[in-house]
Amino acid sequence: MAALLLLLGLSTVKPAAAFYNSHSALGTNTNEIMDDDSSAPFIDLMKMALPFREARQLNKGNIEYDRNGWPKTISQGGQAGTRFVSKLPVGTIPSGQYIVLYEGEGKLDYRNDASLVAGALGRDIINLDPGKDNELNATLFILATNPANPIRNIRILPPGGICANNPFQRVAGAGQCKGNYLSFEQHSSKIIFNPDYLTYMRDFRVIRFMNMSGITRNPVYAWEDRASIDQQTWGGAEGIRGAPMEVMVELANRLHADPWFSMPHAASNDFIRRFAEYVQANLEPSLKVYVEYSNEVWNGVFTQHAFAKQQGVQMGLDPDPNQAAYKFYSKRSVDVFGIWEQVFRGNKRVVRVMSGLVGSTAMSKTILSYNGAYRFTDAYAVAPYVYGDANALRKARSVSDIFQVMTDPKYPHSLPNEIKLIAKQAEVAKSFGVDLIAYEGGQHLVDMTTKSDTQHPNNLFYAANRHPQMAAIYQQLLTGWKQAGGKLFVHFSSPRIYRKYGSFGTKEYITQPDAQAPKHRALLEFTRVNRCWWNGCSGDTLVRQAKPAVTLEAMKTQSEPLDATAPQYEPIHGEPPPFPMGNIPPEDAAPPSVETTLVTMRTMPNEQYVAGGGALIRQVRNPADVWAGASAYQLRNVLNGKIDGTADLAAMWQASWDQQNLYLRIGVEDDRPGVSDSTVPWEDDAVELYLDADGSMSQQYDQRNDFHFIVNLKAGNIVLGKNSPKIDRVPLRHTVTRSGNGYVLDVTLPWAGLGISPRAGQRMGLDIHVDDDDDGGDRDGKLAWKAKQDDAWQNPALFGGVILGE
Structure with a gap:
């Protein structure tokens, strides 16, 4: 009931003042909900109380x-x-x-x-x-x-209320309104927000809800444990506090600001899906939504980093625990993006954000390149903070000393060096085809070794933040950000008290006069002079960069060093090349009829994973081209033997479906194709298809619809593995198209033969294996899409998961 009342609030009230942010290039971070939050976001003080x-x-x-x-x-x-x-x-x-x-x-x-x-x-x-x-x-x-x-x-x-058409101003009583007075006492469930808070927030295009939602160190997993409208308070300690999603969506709607949501690091797929469903149903259709997995997962001070490290190590993503954490963060981010995209029926409104440390382009490259994550990412976010050097700041004896440290190029995080770091990150972002944005940024005068609010150098930090010269530093930082290629800048943070934990608020309290808040004045002046400068900033349409074309080798990130070179465009005859299946030069390409068959497999991998991490198999839109819009997935796991990189063997698969058939296409690049001298097909060059049509994924073949198909390239036929049931109701159809060192296998599997009536949302088990024999005798190695051990022939639980999409 409380949630229903919330939705009957003031969302429809849209005075002109609510759209001050239409051309703003800036966003703001919210604060943690606590009893000492001087941004005071809610009129009901109990919602900020200590539990x-x-x-x-x-x-x-x-x-x-x-x-x-x-x-x-x-x-x-x-x-x-x-x-x-x-x-x-x-x-x-x-x-x-x-x-x-x-x-x-x-x-x-x-x-x-x-x-x-x-x-x-x-x-x-x-x-x-x-x-x-x-x-x-x-x-x-x-x-x-x-x-x-x-x-x-x-x-x-509080006493008083608002006029319904102006939620930005307190009034003492009904006499100040024209018949539309709403008292705080009688309409608290509708008004919700402190008018002074709305007045401050309305200048920003994006609101990052990371702190308000209580993401940091929050172990929430199940949907039932989410923050509730009816809780005694939304405040408290880390891991407990956090505003309900209903409140955050309502704030975004009233301010006509794009929300930025950070998903809890341990949240289940069900949690993320339901969160996305609420946002999709209740956020203004004209607003975009920024989606990020957790917050600063790279940062060792947070439990979310320990969680990612543990998960990455357990999955064997990298022998180095920190790199394993970065790769898990990358992988889980893509999973989260896929769930949101499925809920929103595409990603036209979903801005997919990954983030990293501003001073490490190596980290950026690892996160963006792992399993081709950049292809599912729209923006890479960093936090440009200016402070100079912690030890030098401790030696300061005046405010002028503080500013000298903040601007001296000899200190690593001085203003000029921070702008250089931004430029390096902008180059990396551009090479991956993603936008560079700031999830946080500003000054960072804080000494965490101090024991009290008054211990040196804290008083100097406070004085520096109140000094007019701080406005100049902010202006130079933001100008440098723009000139280096940065786009959206989400400053840190909304008004908060200056203490030993930092002086991060652009104001010290929500009603502080602008004349006393140099950082806030700098933000407003920058917004006034530098209106949206990038395509898609001020409109309702999400504009994305083109993704770079890459080679299979660049996609094999599991073996790449941390500072691997970002993928780059490699023009051929003035055009970005297709995916180089078989590395076939244009002059050696197959005849036009074959080239038409191969062209889809030559596009770069577009691995789209949706709910539960399953690969998405799209429904056929055009019967004349069943592969239009189909995702492509690369085989990366070496199950046994030895594969000497992608120059030796590389493979991808695609799938689509309609009410009659499941269509599979496997493209293979082999430096020595066609070897066939053994008595069983899997010891030669061969393709093995594994399918659990009802998605039961048990550890034994069920003799109903668990199948192991082996494509004998020499004989040109398909045989069944010994654990598969016989299919004699409807014949299978397949073709093999060869070109140079590559070939494409197309297989049509009638649903009637599989004993399945297909539907959108249906889950199945599937895996693709490619056997490689280069020199006769037994095979030399084997690639797989999902299996990590070569027992799929007797254990369907090793198959990967797929979902039939719309």
């Missing part, structure tokens, strides 16, 4: 909680407490009287800068006064609750 469960220092006695975190029983003499605002500078939120609404029976108490003015069942009036320290701290306690009707659904709301 009762976590407030151990405020609790007494035995307390039991319901599933939403509300205390349902408190032992005699006990109390359950929460801190709902902490360390907020005066003026962050209005001082004065607030309304506390609640359901249930019991006794509430207010302390610190909060005091009770008047009380009635279900409704208290409290006063919030920051006092002499000009800092607001307030706590709420439940001293008693009726177990049969416990206190719950507490809301702490």
Whole structure:
């Protein structure tokens, strides 16, 4: 019900002021939801409070909680407490009287800068006064609750409200509106957002919800464990806090801003699919959505890095644990992208984002090149931060010393060197056909070794961030970013208090005057002077770069070093070449009829994986060309023997389907094709097709629809492996087209013969193996698409997964 009320909110209210961001080249990061978040995004202060469960220092006695975190029983003499605002500078939120609404029976108490003015069942009036320290701290306690009707659904709301046609401005009462007044008290579930927060956020084209969604160190896996509208609070510690997706989508809609969602690192495919389904159904159709797998998976301080490292090592992606982590991140990102694309029925609105360390082009190349991930990626994101050098900053004795370190070229992360790093990353991004964007960026004056907010050099950091020269640094950083080839720049971050953990907020609190916020002024000035400069920035249409053509060798990233050269265009006769199946020079190509057969296999691999990591098999759109739009998948696993690189043997497969047939095409490049001298076909050059038509994927052939087809290239026929059931109801059809050192095998498998009635979304097991014999006798080696051991002939569980698409 709460989610339904949310969707009946103010999404349709679109005053002109909401579109200030239409031509903005900048985005903003949100903050973590906490009681000391001075961006104060929500009008209900309880939504930013410390969870009762976590407030151990405020609790007494035995307390039991319901599933939403509300205390349902408190032992005699006990109390359950929460801190709902902490360390907020005066003026962050209005001082004065607030309304506390609640359901249930019991006794509430207010302390610190909060005091009770008047009380009635279900409704208290409290006063919030920051006092002499000009800092607001307030706590709420439940001293008693009726177990049969416990206190719950507490809301702490400011006085006044908004005019329905202008959610960006607080008003004191109905007299300031023309018949469309909405009070905070009566319409909190519709208004949701602090008008001052909306006013700040409306200047930015993209909102990155990484912090607001609580992604960092969040172990959530199951959909049922996601953040809920009805939770006591959306705040708390890492791994617990996070706003519901409904709230984030609603904010994007009201601001007409493209949302950027970071998916939890351990989330199941079901979680990701349902998240995408909600966004697809509820996000304004004119908005794009940026999708990223987790946050800074490369960063060793985060548990998501440890998770990726563990997964990568277990999968055997690389002998080096860190590189294994990068490759797992790349692989899982592509999986996530595929799920979103399936839900959105394509990727016209989905911006697929990978990210890495700005100072490491080697990392960028590994992430983008692994299994050809760049082909499924639209943008590569880095975080250009300027600070100079940590040790030099500790030696600073004045604000001018701070700026000297930040701008001196001898320090690795000085302004000029950071711009050089950006330029290098821009070159890498361009070579892979992806945009370079910034997921974070700005100044990075922070010393994590300090123990208090006032310990040196923290006070100098705060003063530098308040100094006009910081605006000049931001202007130069953003100008350098644009000149180097960067596109969208998502700064870090929304207003937040300056502390030992950093001075990252562009303002120190949400209502701070612009005159006191040089970084914020710099962002606004840059936006004003530098309106969208790249194609597709200001419109509703997603514009992508053309992907580079590459060779099979460039795609074999598992054996490449970390600093492997990015794929480049290699023009032939002035045109980007097709995929070089067989490395056939143009003058040696087959006759036109054969060339037409081969051309699809000559396009570069377009491996599209969808829900659950299954390869997508598209439905035939044009009966005259069953391969139009079909994805192509490369065989990379050497099962036994020895394959001396792609010059020795390389292969790809494609598939499509209609209501009558499953179509398979396998293209093979062999330096010595046609060797055939053995009594069994798999000891010569041969192709083996494995199919589990009902997707049961058991460890034994079921004698119904688990098949092992062996294509005998010498005899020109197809035989069945000994564990397969016989097919005599409908004959199979196949052709082999040869050209130079390459050949293409086309197989048509009638569904009637497989005992299957096909449907979109159907899962099957499938694998393709190619046997290679170069010198007679037994085969020399074998390539496979999915199997890692040569037992697929007796174990269908080793097949890969495929899904029939629309």
